[in-house]
Amino acid sequence: MKRLFTILVVAMTVLGLSAQTKKTVVTYFSATGTTEAVAKQLAKGNKADLYAIEPAEKYTAADLDWHDKKSRSSVEMNDKNARPALKSKKSLAKYDVIYIGYPIWWGVAPRIINTFIEQAELDGKTVIPFATSGGSGIEKSVSEFRTAYPNVKWQKGMLKN
Numbered sequence: 280m281k282r283l284f285t286i287l288v289v290a291m292t293v294l295g296l297s298a299q300t301k302k303t304v305v306t307y308f309s310a311t312g313t314t315e316a317v318a319k320q321l322a323k324g325n326k327a328d329l330y331a332i333e334p335a336e337k338y339t340a341a342d343l344d345w346h347d348k349k350s351r352s353s354v355e356m357n358d359k360n361a362r363p364a365l366k367s368k369k370s371l372a373k374y375d376v377i378y379i380g381y382p383i384w385w386g387v388a389p390r391i392i393n394t395f396i397e398q399a400e401l402d403g404k405t406v407i408p409f410a411t412s413g414g415s416g417i418e419k420s421v422s423e424f425r426t427a428y429p430n431v432k433w434q435k436g437m438l439k440n
């Protein structure tokens with residue numbers, strides 16, 4: 280009887296502890312450092328892990344030239360199905376709360392964010408999008424995510440300008 284009681288107490292303690300400690304991660308893609316700075320602040324404030332979403336091929340200044348219709352970013356943003364490759368895969372299955380940060384490109388999220396979401400195993404997870412921009416809002420990008428990935432618990436996005 281005493282042994283059973285001990286087992287019960289240990290089990291409840293373990294369950295209680297795991298319920299308390301929601302694991303949070305702040306993930307972000309940043310081409311020129313602005314979103315990265317915000318991500319670092321968020322991770323510090325939330326005592327969360329930090330993870331940089333890195334493209335297999337870094338974006339050069341020429342790649343980011345939105346005046347050039349043939350630049351890499353223009354070509355990718357012109358194609359809804361573009362999925363630029365990641366440097367490495369990352370499952371977020373062990374996290375309960377996931378922040379995803381990005382710069383607004385052409386009014387929405389860069390396509391590499393789609394690549395990331397599609398390999399991250401986010402179904403059923405609470406995801407909080409945040410973004411930086413030159414003035415555009417975050418809503419359009421979040422509404423695209425809700426449509427494309429309906430099994431994710433999308434929270435209201437935060438623009439950090």
Ligand SMILES: Cc1cc2nc3c(=O)[nH]c(=O)nc-3n(C[C@H](O)[C@H](O)[C@H](O)COP(=O)(O)O)c2cc1C
Pocket residue numbers: 308309310311312313314315343344345352353381382383384385386387411412413414415416
């Ligand atoms: C290819 C490209 C497209 C962009 N499109 C937009 C846009 O549609 N609206 C906007 O407000 N800012 C736009 N920007 C500006 C970025 O969103 C802004 O500079 C952002 O803070 C950069 O973040 P980063 O330094 O983390 O890459 C664009 C920037 C690039 C490079």
